[in-house]
Amino acid sequence: SRVQSSLARPRPARAAAAMGFLRESAPLSWEDSQAHLRFIREHGLEQFLAVFQRCQGISADPFKWGDEVEHGIFRLTGGADQADRSVKVALRSPEVLRELRAAEEKLRAAGGGRGEEACTWMPEFGRWMLESTPGEPFEGVGGLVGLEAQMALRRRRLAAALRPGEVAPTVTSMPLFGVADFCEPR
Template identity: 25%
Template sequence: MGLLTAGEPLSWAETKKYADFVRREGAKQFVRLWRKHLNSTGAALFWGDEIEYILVRIDPETKEASLLLMAAELLPYLQWEETHSPPGTPIEMLWRPEYAAYMIEGTPGKPFGHLPEYLNTVEYNMQRRRDLVQKRLPENCYIMCLTTFPRLGCPNFTYPPAPPTPNSGASRSIFYPENAIFGAHPRFKTLTRNIRERRGSKVAINLPIFRDVNTPNPFIEDLTLYHDGKDPSATSAALPDHVYLDAMGFGMGCCCLQVTFQGCCVSEARMLYDQLTTICPIVMALSAATPAIRGYLLDVDCRWGIISGAVDDRTEEERGVKVA
């Protein structure tokens, strides 16, 4: 995921000074790499999975589930083999931080190959990753493969409890607390703040409510319970018949399974892309992986719409809301 390993990220005010330069040089770099590798052949097909896991705590008395803000404590233990082994030592699994303080990302130590026998090792490696994390977790805490925690954004959905800070912090969310963002690396809060500052407002995600016979029509949520009313724009983007979300964490705080391929040549990469382009939307819909958020049932199939809204940094002019 290209984590920063040295230096400090730039604020939006600093970044926009170099925006044109980055766009121009990035396009040039892409063209150079494309020409360099266009006719390359002879490489082997490699692929691998990336799984974003969610950490959950079950209260032993009330049996209520909450998100465990423990990723920063876990990662040094999980990365010990990688950081303490001599260069060139085979590593069984790799671990990386993710956006939320209740998320971790695990991958195989090296990519799988094209031979059928590699398929026999995939599930075993996945299970080994889960076992390693589970052994490090306290009692009543679990590693899970959930795309979206159903109570994400509800009051006290984290452990330890962390209140939102709508008047300060990176996101200014009335639902999503600052402490739920992974704080041991500057990337995540910087992204959150820069998107909000470039956009000129908080992100606004409106997801259609799932309707049944008991759903009010229209469905209009009373959001005054979540803020003090000092900021009139705190909930002004909320739409009727939708569940309103106002932070990058609602999208980037979702988990998923991703698979990355390296084709042996450009032609094979194109073939893989064309085949997967038709399959992936169907599988995503069949997964029905995001049935609920903020305690409400949603009329959506997957996290795609949530994530796209969570990183929408377009200004009002770019969104067509306001004439420049």
């Protein structure tokens, strides 16, 4: 099956130690996923044990870490004083991702967008969401000093890519899902 073949393929030794986006794909339906649950549980445990055994003796390795923030893209409709004021899911993350990635590439080409100024943008579960991460991992506990500024940088860059009337809060759900006329475009 598709899940078995992707999990069973041999990987290079360093792949398990690497972090980051693997690939963009479509999720299985709940019904289709049921046939793969046992395999996923068993192989997830096997993979964890293999990585643990391979890495348990590592010492004096630099402590690198990062964060990821999930952003929803919403469109505010109606004025603040209007009775029909509402919020809709904006299904624009592929378009916004293209714009953000192009802006990052332009910064790098101009000699910027490196180190603490680097941002990485990835798709999230739905067309209304995207994920932001630092372009490079933080190192050690000292990296905490730059975390808040790096998150603020990503929020500014994302806000600059939005249309008037759009906002991108860091939420993972939308209370109006399924309510009539909850997204745009329809």
